[in-house]
Amino acid sequence: MEGNQILKARMAESGFTQAELAEAVNADLRAAGYEGTVSDRTVRNWLTGKTRWPHHRQRAALEAVFNCPVTELGFAARGGDSSRTAPPEDPVHRRRFVSASAGVALAATTAAPAYGAQPRVGASDVQRLLSKFAVVIASDHRYGGKLTIETQASALAGEAIALQARGTASQRVRGALYGCAASFTSSAMWAAIDGRRFDAAQRHFDRASSLAAMSGDTAIQFRIWSHAGSLYRHMVRPADALAANDVARRLPIARRDPLFASLGHARHAAIHGLTGDSRAVRQALGHAQDALQQADTAEQRPVWMTAFYDQAELENLALAAYLALGDYEGAEAYAHRSLAMLRPEMQRTRAITTARLAQAQLGQGDLEPAVATAMSIPGEPTGQHPRVTGMLHDFGNTLRLTAPSSPHTRTWDEFAHDTRRNQL
Incomplete structure (x- = not known):
């Protein structure tokens, strides 16, 4: 057919x-x-x-x-x-x-002819979309990884594209609409990465990168390619991760704005952790810290950037790098610093950082504090986050291999069993 x-x-x-x-x-x-x-x-x-x-x-x-x-x-x-x-209930006029x-x-007024002049799409329409984007960002920081967030972000990208088809607009507004669609699609991509739905994340990346190119917005292009670096890092494909993150770091906005440069360096450090290159990790983190200190906090930036990247997130990416290197003492230090500086609304990040802290403590053989740290993560909603549950599953496996007959292992097993039963 x-x-x-x-x-x-x-x-x-x-x-x-x-x-x-x-x-x-x-x-x-x-x-x-x-x-x-x-x-x-x-x-x-x-x-x-x-x-x-x-x-x-x-x-x-x-x-x-x-x-x-x-x-x-x-x-x-x-x-x-x-x-x-x-x-009958919807006449052509x-x-x-x-x-x-x-x-x-x-x-439109009933006197207007069918399929006449299209309405004008303006800056106010873009602003309404951006206000919805802020809601998506806030939901991600509270919960993260949920399919509902991915679906919501994809639907909002559809709304932005629909406005392109429905109305006339200036070139500037059209670019902003493509930027909105790219932003929403990149949020869907991140939700899929966070939820370990990597095939879906790849599809969102393909779509988001095309939309971002049409928008001409280098900030959203940076976000998308930086997300791609994170996608490949979580898939344990460091060569692809470094290549994608390099695309982000070479964009004009990363050369112009130290905050973007800092994030690019910090994510590069996390990727280098997978390669075992401790010198490259330290070098990238040094560049990230220097750039962050140069960033003007009063400068206007996209909401997705200002909502999450700060010293606490830099420490968290350093924590990920040092965990990957197997430097558990260094990882624990970064974890404590990140937790001390995290904003209250960053519930998802706090749970992830706490799970990483438990892994760092376990890596040093500190069974009792490691178990206590892992048990301190709230069961709902962040304890059900795919990345958190995955890390806690790995934590339990490592604990049983390390100290199968320890009372701390039994305490953890009982806690994990009760938690799973209560979630049914």
Whole structure:
């Protein structure tokens, strides 16, 4: 079956993936007071031709998204009756434009002709998207790694792309919309990395890097390539991690802004830890510290950067590097410094740092404090974070190999068993 090649071409022209088109249609449906039930499978059925004539509400939403009659999207009514394009409750003289980021539908006047001039998309639309981006960042710092965060961020990227298709905008605003879509997609990428869903993270990276290139925003390009370095580090692919992080470090913003330079160096140190190169780790951390001290704290920067990178995060990346090197005494020192400086809202990072501290203490043979540290991590919600549960699982395995008959091992096993039972 040839499928709906016209819809496929229009999606490519507008920059929609299947998931983004589904979310754009759902946003229009919700704004009209209906439930958004369109999924990737729904869009796939449209593309393959399995569904040749969507439900009338979906047709109206498709018309609003693409600003044309649904028959111009490759759909045909059964028996060729194209007069069924518009449903009775949504006449063609009533266009629906959705500002999805605000969740508000803006109706054109009934006197306006169908499929007339598109609405103007401006800086206020971008600002509404950015306010939602701040919510995603806050959720990540509290919980991190959750599929719901990944899904939410992907949906918001779809909203940003939908605005591109629905309205006219200046070149500057279009660049900002691509930047918003790239930002949301990079958050979806990070949530997938954090949740150990590496295949999904790679797909988000491919999409985010394309959007970032179209935005011309070197700050978001830095974030995406830096995330790619972290992705490959967690996959234990240090050569790829160093190469990706080098792309970030060579961007103009890393040369212009010491805070970006510092983060690039700090993440390089964490990657070098995997290679066992202690000299490179120390050198990178020295460069990161020097750059951080030069950074102007009053300078305006993206919310994703100011929300997480500071001295506490530098210490945390140093902790990761020294753990990888097997320098457990040094790792413990960095862990304590990071925990002392972490902001209260950084709950996910606190749990990860505490789990790393327990590993560093165990590596030195300090069984009792190591077990006490591991047991101090709250069970909900951060104790259920994929990275934390993975580290605690490794902690338990190492503890049993190191001291199988120790009372501290029995204490940990009982605690871990009770924790798992309470989570069922």
